[in-house]
Every structure is written in structure tokens, then in C-alpha cells.
């Protein structure tokens with residue numbers, strides 16, 4: 685059987701996420717969204733929350749990269765911040781768990797290395813969500829199986845862009861031995877070969893495929909004579 689790395693190499697991973705305040709929130713709806721993504725050619729799915737991970741795995745049979753977004757008072761770290769979220773995702777059967785691998789203090793003081801050890805202890809792979817090359821290097825050092833550029837533009841010290849962070853993908857792919865995933869603000873199919881050419885193992889696309897309210901905004905803005913920029917969640 686092909687490994688997860690072989691299954692996704694050079695392919696598209698679709699992030700199917702709807703937060704409680706979004707119209708499509710709900711595990712049943714996300715499972716249908718993920719099935720549509722599978723029919724369209726997604727090689728794997730990224731999902732938020734144990735309930736969504738379970739229902740998406742059941743509906744699609746695709747590898748699932750799980751996260752739990754949870755806010756803790758006083759901490760900016762919200763993507764799988766603590767062991768509690770890791771346990772929830774292991775219990776749900778996530779094949780890979782993505783976590784905030786920035787160098788910021790985590791709520792409760794647990795280290796990123798501890799999270800990775802816990803994932804590996806149950807046979808799950810660890811995806812480090814980073815915003816800079818320094819964080820990517822440190823993530824590899826502590827044992828992460830891959831890195832994703834998810835948080836580029838979402839930490840106060842990383843450069844905010846309107847499109848994907850091509851430079852981080854390229855520099856991380858050159859520097860690291862582990863696979864590098866391109867994620868964040870991919871809005872056009874034409875960006876994908878450009879990211880793969882810079883060394884991305886695969887590309888993760890979310891909002892531009894699975895957040896219809898944001899997709900609609902682009903068209904509505906264009907109808908109103910605006911440029912149709914996309915907002916991000």
C-alpha cells in the first residue's frame with residue numbers, strides 16, 4: 685500500500701473547515717464537502733475538530749490531517765495548542781496531526797516536542813505549521829515529519845501577503861530534509877505548479893474551495909466594481 689507521502693506527492697490537499705460561526709459548520713456538512721473534494725481529485729483532507737475528522741474519514745476513506753482550533757486565554761497559539769487537542773485527534777483517528785510550531789509559548793507550558801512525541805507514540809504523523817524558516821528548521825529538529833507554511837502572514841513577525849508565500853516554500857524545501865507543504869492563500873490553480881516547482885511536496889487549499897461565503901464575496905465585489913480580494917479566516 686502506498687504511504688501517505690506517496691499518496692499526496694505532487695497533489696492537492698483540501699482543507700474542509702467551517703468554524704461554529706460559519707454557515708457550513710457541522711460534521712455532516714464537512715463530510716459532504718470532503719466527499720466533493722475527493723470527487724474533484726483531492727488526495728487528502730485537512731479538517732478541524734475530532735467530530736469532523738471522524739465523519740470525513742468515514743465518508744471519504746482519504747488520509748486526514750487533523751487540527752483542533754482552540755483559544756486559550758492569554759495565548760495567541762490556537763492550532764492544536766496542547767496535549768488535550770492531540771488526544772482528541774488521536775482518538776478520532778487522524779492520520780496526521782498539524783500543530784502550531786511557532787516558537788511562541790504554548791498554553792499550559794507544554795513543548796512542541798512533547799506534542800510530537802505523543803503523536804508518534806500512537807502512530808500518527810506530525811505536521812508543523814510554521815510562519816518562518818527559523819520555525820521550520822526547529823520543527824524538523826524536534827522530530828516533526830513535515831512542515832506546512834500555514835502560519836506565514838498570521839504571526840506578528842511574519843510578512844503579510846495577499847498570495848502564497850513562495851519564498852518560504854522554496855527556502856524551506858531547499859534547507860529541510862522533511863517534506864514541505866505549501867498552505868495559505870492559494871486562490872488560483874495556476875499557483876499550484878509554481879509552488880510544486882519551488883519544492884512543495886503537495887499544496888493545501890482551503891477557503892478558495894470550501895468557504896462559499898468568501899468565494900461569493902469575490903464575485904459580489906467584482907459585480908460591485910471592486911477588485912474581489914478574498915478575506916481569510
Ligand SMILES: CC(=O)N[C@H](C=O)[C@@H](O)[C@H](O)[C@H](O)COP(=O)(O)O
Nearest residue numbers: 699834838868869870889890891917
Ligand atoms: C491561519 C489559519 O488559521 N489557517 C487555518 C489552518 O488550518 C485555516 O483556516 C486555513 O483555511 C487553512 O490553513 C488553508 O488556508 P487557506 O484557507 O488560505 O487556503
